[in-house]
Each structure stands twice: as C-alpha cells, then as structure tokens.
Amino acid sequence: MYKKISFFLVALFLISLAHTQSRVDGRIVDKSTSKPLVGVNIFFSKTTFGSTTDENGFYTLLNIPPGQYELVVSMIGYEIEKEEMIIADDERFKMNFRLKSRAILMNEINVTAKTDKVWKKNYSTFKRAFLGSTKNGESCTIVNEFVLSFSSNENLFKAQASQPLTIENPELGYKITYLLDSFEIKDKEVRYAGDLYFEELEPISNRQRSKWNKNRVKAYRGSLRHFLTTLNERFGLRFEIIDGRAVERENWRRISGRRKDPLVKEGFNVLFNKKDLFGTSLIIESDFRPLKNEILVFPGQNEEEPLLSFEGRMKVIYEKESPELAYLMETDSPASYKQTSYLLLRADSVYFDKSGRYFEPFMIEQQGYSSWERVGDQLPFNYIYENN
The missing domain is CATH 2.60.40.1120 (Carboxypeptidase-like, regulatory domain)
Known part of the structure; x- marks a missing residue:
C-alpha cells in the first residue's frame, strides 16, 4: 500500500x-x-x-x-x-x-537636482501622481530619482527617465524596476505607461512575511484586475460555449443577483449610465441604474481571452473594504462612502485574460477609487489571489 x-x-x-x-x-x-x-x-x-x-x-x-x-x-x-x-x-x-549600443549623455543624471528647488517641486508632483497617495504608495522610495527630468506648462506636466527607475515598496515586499515610456498630467488627468519587473524582497521574519501577504490581498481586493476576474467567472457560470456561440445555462436565473453570483460573492455592486456614451466629465449619480440582465463579457478569439464590452459608463462599488482615510480626506467624502470606481471603454471592446490582465493600458478609462491607486498598489501579473 x-x-x-x-x-x-x-x-x-x-x-x-x-x-x-x-x-x-x-x-x-x-x-x-x-x-x-x-x-x-x-x-x-x-x-x-x-x-x-x-x-x-x-x-x-x-x-x-x-x-x-x-x-x-x-x-x-x-x-x-x-x-x-x-x-x-x-x-x-x-x-x-x-x-544596439546608444550614447549615454552627461546630463542623463541630474547632478544639480539635489539643490534645485524647481526640480524638487516637480519631483514631489511626479512621485505623488506616479506612486499614489495611498499608504502603500506613500511608503515607496525611488532609489535613483535623479535620473528623472521634468517639463511643464499651464496645462501639461511631463516626466522622463533616462534610466530604469528602481522602486522599493516596503508595504508589499517588492523591488520594482520600471522602464518609464511616458508620463503626463494633462488637465489633472494622469497617464503613464512602461514596463516593470517585480522582485520579491526577502522578509526578515515570519511576521513581516505575513504582513506582506495581508497587504497584497488588500491591494488586490476591489482592484480592476479583481473585478475583471470576477466578471469572467460570472460569464463562465452564465454561459457555455457551443460551436463558438455563448448559450445561457438553464440554472442562471437562480444564480443571478444571489449569493452564488460571483459579483455578489466577491462584494461588487455594478450600475450603468447608458446615456453617458462618450464619458462627459460630469458624473450624474441619478442616471445610474443597477445591473440586470446585461451581458458584459463575450467570447474572444480563444477561451483564454474573453472580451469586455458595454455601452456608457459603468459604476463599480466594492463593498467588502472601506476606503482609505487619505482618500476620504482628499475627496472630501463622508465616512460612509464606499470604494466607488467608474469605468469607460475607449474602444468597442477590450481583450483581457482569465486572471484579469488587459494589455491596452488606455482602453479602459478609470475614475474614482481605482484610479487613485497607482504603482504603489500594483501587483505582478503572476500574483495569485486566494479568497479564503
């Protein structure tokens, strides 16, 4: 035996x-x-x-x-x-x-930045917008900040990095190498793109390891990636694919909106404003209606990459975690406020994979709480969330 x-x-x-x-x-x-x-x-x-x-x-x-x-x-x-x-x-x-080699210019590292008041002010603006003002974002350190340079006018602020940025995140336990492709703040809207590599820091104790694990779970919960993963799970419960077509399962009506509905189970409440087709800057709360029988996810070219598609603006409320106090203070929101995000597609549809990763960074426009969380709250794509 x-x-x-x-x-x-x-x-x-x-x-x-x-x-x-x-x-x-x-x-x-x-x-x-x-x-x-x-x-x-x-x-x-x-x-x-x-x-x-x-x-x-x-x-x-x-x-x-x-x-x-x-x-x-x-x-x-x-x-x-x-x-x-x-x-x-x-x-x-x-x-x-x-x-292919490239010439390294002498001014790629800003040696005068330590005493340059304008540079310091610009760096403070960049750091807050790039890393975020969450607890995780505030804890981050850019080790080689002097490779950054800035330019600005009345409505546009830009940042460039002559070398990859080295970022230490002591709250999540990562060292990040960030190859910054672009960064700009235009009319108060922050946009940045780049490639980043996460390295696990070595915990000094089991207590620190446990803290990192808890903080990573908290960073994941309520995130856009968490939401997309949940939508995909919901799609799988609602439909089966037959000859390339999505056919609704017979038992879906008994699941939708109840405890077994993944959106309900994971703590998401979804509403729509179908009038707001182009994403006007003014959000009118009374125009939002609860999610009913709308289909949000569709079969993609393969089973691993479904399509997200919807009309108008989506409102996503995450009810299993309170917002950070810093967010309530920045936005002058009441203590009863829940984590509320607004999503708008800048394309007819967006591909994503089953773990909630999407590959066109500017095709899903975020406002509200999820847009407040920046690089300081970012987790690697291969992070595995286990809902216990």
Missing part, C-alpha cells in the same frame, strides 16, 4: 511539473562586436519572471505559466528590445538578441 501511495504522489508531482516547465533561454550579444553582454536584465513585463545574463551572455527563464507576455531586454547603454510572446504548456523558446 505504501509503495502504491508513493508512486501515486510521485506521478502527481511529475504531472504538475509537466504543466510548469515552459522555459525561455538564449544569448545576448553586442550588435556591432558580437561579444557577449554580462548583466543584461531580461524579464516578462509586469511579472516576477526575470533573470540576468551570465559572463557568456546566456540567460534562462524557467517555469513560465501559459499566457500572453511581453519579453523585455534592458541594459544601460543599449537600446531596449521587446518581444510579444504567447506561451503554452511545456514549451521551450530560444530567444537570442543583438543589442
């Missing part, structure tokens, strides 16, 4: 390994000299999957789960390379790169 159980457990272990053994490896060299490059950062954007090249320019990324990724290759003094990838179970990719 013991041998049978042992064999069964080993078999299960080997089966689980077979589903996690996708890997990417290769070599990175200088384009002009063909010499190997040491210490090149190579990572999947917005994840903890990353590595650096060895003395011969080789790298390996192991145990990559299936999904859509952007592979980023970065080294100071060289142009950044990016590659879109779709990875399935048990695949191996050979990815070699020849990086």
Whole structure:
C-alpha cells in the first residue's frame, strides 16, 4: 500500500511539473562586436519572471505559466528590445538578441537636482501622481530619482527617465524596476505607461512575511484586475460555449443577483449610465441604474481571452473594504462612502485574460477609487489571489 501511495504522489508531482516547465533561454550579444553582454536584465513585463545574463551572455527563464507576455531586454547603454510572446504548456523558446549600443549623455543624471528647488517641486508632483497617495504608495522610495527630468506648462506636466527607475515598496515586499515610456498630467488627468519587473524582497521574519501577504490581498481586493476576474467567472457560470456561440445555462436565473453570483460573492455592486456614451466629465449619480440582465463579457478569439464590452459608463462599488482615510480626506467624502470606481471603454471592446490582465493600458478609462491607486498598489501579473 505504501509503495502504491508513493508512486501515486510521485506521478502527481511529475504531472504538475509537466504543466510548469515552459522555459525561455538564449544569448545576448553586442550588435556591432558580437561579444557577449554580462548583466543584461531580461524579464516578462509586469511579472516576477526575470533573470540576468551570465559572463557568456546566456540567460534562462524557467517555469513560465501559459499566457500572453511581453519579453523585455534592458541594459544601460543599449537600446531596449521587446518581444510579444504567447506561451503554452511545456514549451521551450530560444530567444537570442543583438543589442544596439546608444550614447549615454552627461546630463542623463541630474547632478544639480539635489539643490534645485524647481526640480524638487516637480519631483514631489511626479512621485505623488506616479506612486499614489495611498499608504502603500506613500511608503515607496525611488532609489535613483535623479535620473528623472521634468517639463511643464499651464496645462501639461511631463516626466522622463533616462534610466530604469528602481522602486522599493516596503508595504508589499517588492523591488520594482520600471522602464518609464511616458508620463503626463494633462488637465489633472494622469497617464503613464512602461514596463516593470517585480522582485520579491526577502522578509526578515515570519511576521513581516505575513504582513506582506495581508497587504497584497488588500491591494488586490476591489482592484480592476479583481473585478475583471470576477466578471469572467460570472460569464463562465452564465454561459457555455457551443460551436463558438455563448448559450445561457438553464440554472442562471437562480444564480443571478444571489449569493452564488460571483459579483455578489466577491462584494461588487455594478450600475450603468447608458446615456453617458462618450464619458462627459460630469458624473450624474441619478442616471445610474443597477445591473440586470446585461451581458458584459463575450467570447474572444480563444477561451483564454474573453472580451469586455458595454455601452456608457459603468459604476463599480466594492463593498467588502472601506476606503482609505487619505482618500476620504482628499475627496472630501463622508465616512460612509464606499470604494466607488467608474469605468469607460475607449474602444468597442477590450481583450483581457482569465486572471484579469488587459494589455491596452488606455482602453479602459478609470475614475474614482481605482484610479487613485497607482504603482504603489500594483501587483505582478503572476500574483495569485486566494479568497479564503
């Protein structure tokens, strides 16, 4: 009996390994000299999957789960390379790169910033807008802030980084490398984009590890990613796909709006203003109506990437967690206020995956609470939330 159980457990272990053994490896060299490059950062954007090249320019990324990724290759003094990838179970990719060198200008690091009052004021504006004014955002430190430069006029504020930003987040337990592509504040609207790599910090105690885990759960709950994941789960309960068509299940009417409805179970209350088709700046609360029988998620080109589509403006209230006091004070909201966010699609539909990741950053416009949470509350794509 013991041998049978042992064999069964080993078999299960080997089966689980077979589903996690996708890997990417290769070599990175200088384009002009063909010499190997040491210490090149190579990572999947917005994840903890990353590595650096060895003395011969080789790298390996192991145990990559299936999904859509952007592979980023970065080294100071060289142009950044990016590659879109779709990875399935048990695949191996050979990815070699020849990086083109670029000149490093003497003014790429602002050596006068320490004493420049204008720079300090601009940096304060950037940090608050970029990292956020939540507890997590306020705790973050940009280690190499002097690679930042700023420009502004009456209605537009811009920031640039000559090198990747190094950010430490002591509340969530991550070190973040952020390759800033763009950042601007225009008419009080904040927009930024870039590629980032998360590295787990080493906890000094079990107590700190537990704190990080709790803070990560809190950062996830009520987030846009949490909401999209819940919508997808709801779609799966409501419909089955037959010959490429979504057919409503017979038992859906007994689930919708009740405890087994994923939106209800996870604490989301959804309303719509279908009059607001173009996202006017003025939000009229009396125009919102509760979600009834509307379909929000549709089959995509494959089962792993459904489509989000709706008309007008969506109001999402998260009822299982109170807003931070700082938000109530900033927005002059009453203590009874609940986490309320507003979503507007800037396209007819937006692809996302089953874990709530979407790949066009400006296609879902956020207002309200979810837009207040910035990089300081961001989690890696491969973070797994377990609702206990």
